[in-house]
Amino acid sequence: MGRHDDAGGLTTGRIAALADGVFAVAMTLLVLEFHVPALPEGATSAHLDAALARLWPQVLSYVAGFLVLGTLWIGHHYQLHYVRRADRTFLWLNLGFLLMVTFLPFCVALLGTFGTFTTPCVLYGASLLVAGSFLMGQWSYATNRRRLVEAALEEAVVRALRSRIQAGMLVYCAGFALAFVAPRLSLAAYAAMPLLYFVPSRIDRHSMAHPPQSGG
Amino acid sequence: MGRHDDAGGLTTGRIAALADGVFAVAMTLLVLEFHVPALPEGATSAHLDAALARLWPQVLSYVAGFLVLGTLWIGHHYQLHYVRRADRTFLWLNLGFLLMVTFLPFCVALLGTFGTFTTPCVLYGASLLVAGSFLMGQWSYATNRRRLVEAALEEAVVRALRSRIQAGMLVYCAGFALAFVAPRLSLAAYAAMPLLYFVPSRIDRHSMAHPPQSGG
Amino acid sequence: MGRHDDAGGLTTGRIAALADGVFAVAMTLLVLEFHVPALPEGATSAHLDAALARLWPQVLSYVAGFLVLGTLWIGHHYQLHYVRRADRTFLWLNLGFLLMVTFLPFCVALLGTFGTFTTPCVLYGASLLVAGSFLMGQWSYATNRRRLVEAALEEAVVRALRSRIQAGMLVYCAGFALAFVAPRLSLAAYAAMPLLYFVPSRIDRHSMAHPPQSGG
Amino acid sequence: MGRHDDAGGLTTGRIAALADGVFAVAMTLLVLEFHVPALPEGATSAHLDAALARLWPQVLSYVAGFLVLGTLWIGHHYQLHYVRRADRTFLWLNLGFLLMVTFLPFCVALLGTFGTFTTPCVLYGASLLVAGSFLMGQWSYATNRRRLVEAALEEAVVRALRSRIQAGMLVYCAGFALAFVAPRLSLAAYAAMPLLYFVPSRIDRHSMAHPPQSGG
Secondary structure, eight states, rough: OOEEEEEOOOOSSSHHHHHHHHHHHHHGGGGGOOOOOOOOTTOOOOHHHHHHHTTTTHHHHHHHHHHHHHHHHHHHHHHHHHHHBBOOHHHHHHHHHHHHHHHHHHHHHHHHHHTSSHHHHHHHHHHHHHHHHHHHHHHHHHHHSSSBBBBTTOOOHHHHHHHHHHHHHHHHHHHHHHHOHHHHHHHHHHHHHHHHSSSHHHHHHHHHSSSOOTTT | OTTTOTOOOSHHHHHHHHHHHHHHHHHHHGGGGGOOOOOTTTTHHHHHHHHHHHHHHHHHHHHHHHHHHHHHHHHHHHHHHHHHOOOOOHHHHHHHHHHHHHHHHHHHHHHHHHTTTTTHHHHHHHHHHHHHHHHHHHHHHGGGGGBBOOOTTOHHHHHHHHHHHHHHHHHHHHHHHHHHHOOHHHHHHHHHHHHHHHSSOHHHHHHSSSOOOOOO | OOOOOOTOOOSHHHHHHHHHHHHHHHHHHHGGGHHHHHHHHTOOOHHHHHHHTTTTTHHHHHHHHHHHHHHHHHHHHHHHHHBOOOOOOHHHHHHHHHHHHHHHHHHHHHHHTTTTTTTHHHHHHHHHHHHHHHHHHHHHHHGGGGBBBBBTHHHHHHHHHHHHHHHHHHHHHHHHHHHHHHHHHHHHHHHHHHHHHOOOHHHHHHHHHSOOOOTO | TTOOOTTTTTTSHHHHHHHHHHHHHHHHHGGSSOOOOOOOOTTOOOHHHHHHTTHHHHHHHHHHHEEEEEEHHHEEEEEHHHHBBBHHHHHHHHHHHHHHHHHHHHHHHHHHHHHSSEEEEEEHHHHHHHHHHHHHHHHHHHHHHGGBOTTTHHHHHHHHHHHHHHHHHHHHHHHHHHHHOOOOHHHHHHHHHHHHHHHHOOHHHOOOOHHOTTTT
């Protein structure tokens, strides 16, 4: 990978591989939150249905958690599409981002069980804000003076990716603030976030028009 | 990866990597369903054998779950064999597919414990139908006006892959419908499904005759 | 990957990726067998040491399980070093192999807890025999009439890899048979197996002298 | 991967893939140490906050464990940056290293629960020393007579990477020794270790100036 990378530097292939692995495990761990209900001997189909029906907050938070991890993965994917090589600082920024990714399943589980309390909503918002900050830090570090991207990368692309992360962080911020006054509204803000990432933007048009990065 | 991809677009390498990771974790999590039996002090070899013998429904549903994940993985593999690049919509369709993949171990565990009840059979069929729909949606999206595949890709290949997914969904549909009247027949339908994927088809002949996609 | 693969066929890159993922998860799951001891309030350092000391059979079976998975991974690695492309049958043989790989952590956990009983030793040997059979089946299928390997692959290499798998299976067989008469001897046979894979062979000399397969 | 590898030998791509998978799972498993608190019916937000506050030693050890795995991953990454091919001995050294990586989450969990006792601090230091030894062994084996690296690799690079691992092991050694007299000081030494890896060194300057290894 990265064999066109004549300028030297570590490849980004293993960063992507580690990230993909962490995301894959985190996404799959979310489902460990719901367990097959333990029913007493002689339980009927109706008992099972009742027990399963009680799982819906867990199912909801699992789907929400998956979508959030999905948006973070897509954000990471778009960044590495443009990053050509890595150095030690970039590796650590990336590890900080992944640390937050591994922490999210716990936050999601907490939300699924105690979603109407303040602390879980605060914690979730704070975790997403930190994750977003790392993503933003990575991008700023890589593009600043075109340190780890192509020298010819247009400023418009740099700005477009940056404002996308900022938009996400604004929503997290709103959710974080709302958590203190109305946990339910906070949940709504968090749920709305992935929608942002469904909408295509200037970045999509740019990435479709340019060949991808070799190590991504 | 994807370095021949002169037409631009995101690489498919990381989609494959994330999917392979999710499948690997989901396949391995299935085995967490059976635990080493907890026996009282002084238990004999015969007690252990009896405890292990009681695990057979779990073992059966584990093998079945593994085979179903295997067929979905193979279906995904064949698709990406032809897909040359990705965009945001394709990423999200793929995430939807993976969401269902992470949900399947829970459904399988439910089947292993309560396989003779209606709801687990319904849930399993429904999950497979949704997974199949995402797989189909991905393929239609990618091949429609040859959006993400090679312009020269033959219509016969597009149709062959599509009808293979449809055949699988027909079986899931049968299982889903049977779940309401006879859960045991439903299980039989689900068990028969992987057999479909053992049989080679026109797609196999085509893929053996054409060089694989670079990013897959 | 596999872009020199002018003869067509599916790439082997994703087979390797799925296998690496399954092995990585299975290897790491082994460690879930030992839990941090739960001690009563006011427990001293000596209580902890005593509790940890009781974990040694689990630690031993974890190390043994890791080494066995390691040998299977190395065997798989050497095979794909020579395999140039895949078809549906090869994918399924590989999935059968991986099914056994995901089953091994359970067998190892069983051995760690009930290693002196017959059934765990029998089960472990049987699982390894089935895993070895799939590995052998894969290799025979791929090399038969040079179906999925290079036409010019020397018969000596085909035979060398085959006899290495056979040697491993012979040891599993011995362990399997001994399980019925003397479980402790059976454990010794299983423990000896990885040693076989430490010793370099003709295959090592050949693989060091030839460029690796592009998709591996 | 490794297609410029005219000198033969196994590719390093799958070693990296297995390692990335093991690291990804181990990093994510760390978070399984803290569970959503189980509260009685009618518990208030204050009860939850109190329960969460009691989790801080677990959170701390989780972050510390993640950072340690991060430093080991970075060390592994830098090594494979220079390694051009693999043989059987290298595969086994690497598996030994990964064995210790999978063992670390247990050590970290033990530290999180019984961090003021001697044994967990000793065990953690010992595990890191063994992991470091494998990393060092790998590097010595690969660079000795330039066995698996490029013949032209400068001695300065070999020494720089070696002294970096040695520096880490010195800190582990200190933590290991301190564990016997003052567990709390031992924890401080362990916590300081990742800081070492934040600081760029001669290796960073070298790796930024040279194209990466193709199989890494």
